[in-house]
Amino acid sequence: MSDATNLTAQIDINTIPALGKEQLLELAMGPQHPSTHGVFRMNVVLDGERVMKLKPVFGYLHRNHEKIAESETYLGSMPYTDRLDYICSITNNWAYAIAVEKLAGIEVPERAEYLRVITGELTRLQNHACLLGFLMQDMGASGTPLMYAFREREKIMDLFEGLTGARMMCNYLRFGGCRVDTPAGWMDAARKVVAEFPRFLDEYENLLVGNEILMDRTQEVGILSKELAINAGISGPMARASGVDYDIRKVDHYSIYDRFNFRIPLGERGDVYDRYMIRFLEMRESIKILEQAMRDIPDGPIVDPKTKIRGFRPKPGEAYGRIESPKGELGFYLVSDGALNPYRYRVRPPSLINLTVLEDLCIGQNVADVVVILGSIDIVLGEVDR
Amino acid sequence: MNLENIKSEIEANVPGCQLEFVLNPSPSAQHSLRLDHAHAVAVATYLRDAADLRFDFCSNVTGIDWPAKELTEKVKVKKLVDGEEKEVEEVRKTTIPGTLEVVYHLFSVEKKHGPITLRMSTKDRETEVHMPSLTPVWRSAEFQEREIFDLFGVVFDGHPDLRRLLMWPDFIDHPMRRDYVAPDDFEYEPTAHDAVLQRANQHQSEAIAKLASEAEGK
Amino acid sequence: MVDEELKNEMSKQGIVTTTLQELYNWGRRSSLWPLNFGLACCAIEMIATTMARYDMARFGAEVFRPSPRQADLMIVAGTVTKKMAPQVVRLYNQMPEPKYVIAMGACAISGGPFKQGYNVLKGIDRYFPVDIYIPGCPPRPEALLDAFMSLQKMIDAQQLTGPNRPRHLNADAKSEFIVPKFGEHDLEPAQNSTVWKAPLVQISGTETDKSAK
Ligand code: SF4
Numbered sequence A: 001m002s003d004a005t006n007l008t009a010q011i012d013i014n015t016i017p018a019l020g021k022e023q024l025l026e027l028a029m030g031p032q033h034p035s036t037h038g039v040f041r042m043n044v045v046l047d048g049e050r051v052m053k054l055k056p057v058f059g060y061l062h063r064n065h066e067k068i069a070e071s072e073t074y075l076g077s078m079p080y081t082d083r084l085d086y087i088c089s090i091t092n093n094w095a096y097a098i099a100v101e102k103l104a105g106i107e108v109p110e111r112a113e114y115l116r117v118i119t120g121e122l123t124r125l126q127n128h129a130c131l132l133g134f135l136m137q138d139m140g141a142s143g144t145p146l147m148y149a150f151r152e153r154e155k156i157m158d159l160f161e162g163l164t165g166a167r168m169m170c171n172y173l174r175f176g177g178c179r180v181d182t183p184a185g186w187m188d189a190a191r192k193v194v195a196e197f198p199r200f201l202d203e204y205e206n207l208l209v210g211n212e213i214l215m216d217r218t219q220e221v222g223i224l225s226k227e228l229a230i231n232a233g234i235s236g237p238m239a240r241a242s243g244v245d246y247d248i249r250k251v252d253h254y255s256i257y258d259r260f261n262f263r264i265p266l267g268e269r270g271d272v273y274d275r276y277m278i279r280f281l282e283m284r285e286s287i288k289i290l291e292q293a294m295r296d297i298p299d300g301p302i303v304d305p306k307t308k309i310r311g312f313r314p315k316p317g318e319a320y321g322r323i324e325s326p327k328g329e330l331g332f333y334l335v336s337d338g339a340l341n342p343y344r345y346r347v348r349p350p351s352l353i354n355l356t357v358l359e360d361l362c363i364g365q366n367v368a369d370v371v372v373i374l375g376s377i378d379i380v381l382g383e384v385d386r
Numbered sequence B: 001m002n003l004e005n006i007k008s009e010i011e012a013n014v015p016g017c018q019l020e021f022v023l024n025p026s027p028s029a030q031h032s033l034r035l036d037h038a039h040a041v042a043v044a045t046y047l048r049d050a051a052d053l054r055f056d057f058c059s060n061v062t063g064i065d066w067p068a069k070e071l072t073e074k075v076k077v078k079k080l081v082d083g084e085e086k087e088v089e090e091v092r093k094t095t096i097p098g099t100l101e102v103v104y105h106l107f108s109v110e111k112k113h114g115p116i117t118l119r120m121s122t123k124d125r126e127t128e129v130h131m132p133s134l135t136p137v138w139r140s141a142e143f144q145e146r147e148i149f150d151l152f153g154v155v156f157d158g159h160p161d162l163r164r165l166l167m168w169p170d171f172i173d174h175p176m177r178r179d180y181v182a183p184d185d186f187e188y189e190p191t192a193h194d195a196v197l198q199r200a201n202q203h204q205s206e207a208i209a210k211l212a213s214e215a216e217g218k
Numbered sequence C: 001m002v003d004e005e006l007k008n009e010m011s012k013q014g015i016v017t018t019t020l021q022e023l024y025n026w027g028r029r030s031s032l033w034p035l036n037f038g039l040a041c042c043a044i045e046m047i048a049t050t051m052a053r054y055d056m057a058r059f060g061a062e063v064f065r066p067s068p069r070q071a072d073l074m075i076v077a078g079t080v081t082k083k084m085a086p087q088v089v090r091l092y093n094q095m096p097e098p099k100y101v102i103a104m105g106a107c108a109i110s111g112g113p114f115k116q117g118y119n120v121l122k123g124i125d126r127y128f129p130v131d132i133y134i135p136g137c138p139p140r141p142e143a144l145l146d147a148f149m150s151l152q153k154m155i156d157a158q159q160l161t162g163p164n165r166p167r168h169l170n171a172d173a174k175s176e177f178i179v180p181k182f183g184e185h186d187l188e189p190a191q192n193s194t195v196w197k198a199p200l201v202q203i204s205g206t207e208t209d210k211s212a213k
Helices: A002-006 A065-069 A075-082 A089-104 A110-138 A144-164 A186-208 A212-218 A226-231 A237-241 A272-296 A350-362 A367-377 A381-385 B003-013 B040-049 B141-151 B194-217 C004-012 C020-030 C041-050 C085-094 C105-110 C141-156 C207-211
Strands: A025-029 A041-047 A050-057 A317-325 A328-336 A344-348 B020-022 B032-034 B057-066 B069-081 B084-096 B099-107 B116-121 B130-132 B155-157 C073-077 C100-104 C132-134
Touching: A041 A367, A050 A350, A050 A367, A065 A075, A065 A344, A075 A089, A089 A110, A089 A317, A089 A328, A110 A144, A110 A186, A110 A272, A110 A367, A144 A186, A144 C041, A186 A272, A212 A272, A212 A367, A226 A237, A226 A350, A237 A272, A237 A328, A272 A367, A317 A344, A328 A350, A328 B057, A328 B099, A344 B057, A350 A367, A350 A381, A350 B141, B003 B020, B003 B032, B003 B040, B040 B116, B040 B130, B057 B141, B099 B141, B116 B130, B141 B155, C020 C141, C041 C073, C041 C100, C041 C105, C041 C141, C073 C085, C073 C105, C100 C105, C100 C141, C132 C141
Parallel strands: B032 B116, B130 B155, C073 C100, C100 C132
Antiparallel strands: A025 A041, A041 A050, A317 A328, A328 A344, B020 B032, B057 B099, B069 B084, B099 B116
16 A cells, blocks of 8 residues: 555645745635634635635544444434434435435335425425525624524424424435324424415515625626536536536436426526525525425325335445435445445535535635635535545 | 447447446446546546537546455365265355445436446555546546545546545545454443443453552552 | 521612622623534534524523634534544633533534544543533534533532632643644544543443442
């Protein structure tokens, strides 16, 4: 392994050739920094206020999820997936469940699919709401917007708690279905929350969308071109803000998304403002999906009774399953060798891969914009580092 | 999209490349192609640019560690025993050499199809751990290949910035390898059993010995 | 010392009596300034606690400070990885006395669900002392509030003089702890043995069970 170890030396930021005669300033933002959404670090080289170079440093929340999963049973990894992207636990469950269902060829009953869509879209709502709050916080609007967002989040948390017993770490999906059915009155409560949600969006839009400071700080900042977005594997709202028409809900036809009538909003310029607006529009589409799903949900079993829970051993082989999580393409790649635990378990983290272009977006911008650009990418460190 | 067709198409367009079709027996039926090192970049570029394929989105890059395995099989052989020809059972041992494998999952944003799976293997796990990087073809592989370099120890030739991604730079192990042993530094809960119990016992006796020596010191 | 009954009687008449110790502790406990510092999932619940619904401001603790120099409470909210541990200890060292620590969630206490991880520190109390532990994964916001109240009670009971006085009033007591270094396989040292001792767990029916007694 001699070669491998030689290369581990970190590139020293001091060796970056000086650009021009100006004095360059090196700045380490993070890992403890109020704007980095957790423990993330950026080594920035500045010329005055301008960013000349930016190197992200990862691993401060590397919790060895993949290694641990290799010694857990398939079901035993389900609660760990909650903790990947800890703001949207149910969509993580969902991606993992889809990968296992592909690996073992499991069917999902109709009602369970509806429950998955409902909880998944509720997750998307609260993720986007929180993201907007955090983004505003990064821009200096401390307090109010985040408070509004968390007020809405609490309503959805209450729904999750009523359904699954936990606010954040729902651990709700099972291979071939869901863990529990809705308790009495839950669906009505959920309908009420969804019916009231547009009011929050209107309020938020009134408060912020036309705001001049916000426009100044976001328009034409951090522009991501369509070509780079595709080549760099950018997915989710961030890619769509750059005009990439790619939503896995429409492309893969997974679950029952074919049955719903909804549109995919696209951005034009790919700047922070587009990334920010696209989340508003996506929330409105999610509400449409939720309304349709709650109207149509049938009765029936919520889990495929043939699925084994104890001693679940998929046949040898491998599968890659993915969904459109609120952050982007969340995929799970599983290799089975016929044992109780996966031979290889891999998470395709949208947050990490969306950060690939962070440097490209930040170069030439002001250092204060770095924070806003990072906020608009929407990362959760639990997923970036796993 | 049939992988067999794609394979013959690549073979027709990238002269000299050796592709191996790897069957996936699971219900997912996601078969894959194994690339040779010399033509990997050419094949990848072809897959990305060919008008009817356009696999422009490299979604997922993964490493897999396959340590050397010993297979024992019983074979019946004819042998001369005491001047007579007899069928004798013999145990034959074959070692499958260990290898590090890297898997790429590709999709097409333009054509909205996929996935196809590419794989590449290193020669062994200790010294010949090189393979060509596909980052020049797909930027999205940049961090993921760095992660594989960090956790598995695969060296990607042609990667623009190959450093450890997750662990600190002075760390020398590759923790996602199957034979990695983590530092033994935690106690198990009181319901321990089997191997866990052994370990807990060992920790306990160490702790007690330490307490005793401290008490003596005072 | 004023008689307790007399004190009550007087306070009804608008005369407040107190001791310096009470006044001092009251001031301390009513304006805890936490460090604005989240590590993982638990941090989201910590943020939720500061928001309108749970409203940590009721406890005088809503002033989250981004700089350790201005904070006197560290809420270790989330998994401390080995890569992050030196920075956490350094932040703790940078906080001025008096300083208090709440370990929020299973991860900060013991590594929690990620205990088997090679890069996970098995409890932040291996490097510096922790005052309050809140179990949970994640603890609910109510649990964090409860931790606050426990901490306030703890501060209220502080004796300003005598052998049990708090660390910041004891000139001999250490308020900085060693910052671990990145080693080739693990952190060095893997724990601060002046702060942390391996706990003796009861393992029923085994040899060590008897010898531990
Ligand atoms: S205790 Fe649970 S919720 Fe808290 S950081 Fe650890 S895994 Fe996340």
